[in-house]
Amino acid sequence: MLDNKGFNLWADGYDKAVGISEEANTYPFAGYKSVLGGIFDEIMHKEKAAVLDIGFGTGTLTTKLYENGCDVYGQDFSQRMIELAKEKMPDANLYQGDFSKGLVSELYERKYDFILGTYSLHHLTDEKKVLFFMELLNLLDEGGKLLIGDVVFETRSELEKCKEEAGSAWDEDEIYFVIDELRKAFPELEFEQKSYCSGIISISKN
Template sequence: MLDNKGFDLWADGYDKAVGLSDEEKSYPFAGYKEVLGRIYQLVMVKGRAKVLDIGFGTGTLTAKLYEGGCEIWGQDFSERMIELAKAKMPGARLFQGDFSRGLAGPILSERYDFIIATYSLHHLTDSEKISFINTLTGLLKEGGAILIGDVAFESRQELEQCRQQVGEGWDEDEIYFVYEETLEAFPAMEFEKFSYCAGLLSLQG
């Protein structure tokens, strides 16, 4: 797994690397733009929503939401990623820290219309995901929603098929969502598939 220094080193080329993977429809970012586009649509329907972004990276999605009038809060553990995102969103409330160890105090004191996480929660184990999502549900306003876009599969069989196809390129340090298994903890969660390795999990508060 990349630590915060690793992400700092990758930050300047991150968007380009992701874009190439998406255009080539290759693991792990095949469907990336479609996932982010869908989240953008869902958030903007609300209009001027208050959004918390977990692991926002360079702000690819949140910068668009910011431009659309949303109030942006976020946490990321890469100082360089935050620097790049802040340049795009000078009025956003962005905090540095490893979300797997907890969220910043100011973030926990607020409530949000949407909590989004794109390609970030795969750094958590399955049990950590459940605990973290439970924490996030407590930060939602009434009628709010959690939107998780990531490498995700409908079933364990689909994940294993992808692993076999990818071969040595598979990242063993990342732990991906399996929708059927996530349903056991969150029966109301919904799943929308965008590619053979990308999907959107949504949970209403």
């Protein structure tokens, strides 16, 4: 896993690196634009939605939400990422902090219509994902949704096949989502596949 310093060093070239993988339709960012576009479309169904983005990076998605009237909140552990995002979203509520240790206190002070994480929550173990998702669901307004766009597979065998094909490009430090396994904790979750290695997980607050 990249540490804070690693993400700071990578920040300026992050969007370019993602684009190269996305355009080539290769792991890990095959389907990236479709993932972000699907989440954007879902959020746009609600006018002036309050959105919390966990690990927002340079603000690729949240900037579009911000420009379309959303009330944007976010946490990222890279100060450089925050600086780049703040240039695009000067009035957004952006905080520095390692979400693997929880959210900063300010983000617990309100409820959100949507909480999202795109290509960030794979840094958590499967056990921590479940606990964190439960915590985030408590921060949603009634009818709110948790939207996760990431490297996702329906089954463990599909993950293993992608790992074999990726070879040395596979990131052993990242722990990807397996829908069959995540459904044991969240049987109500919905999944929309966007490529052979990506998709959108949606969990609504009951």
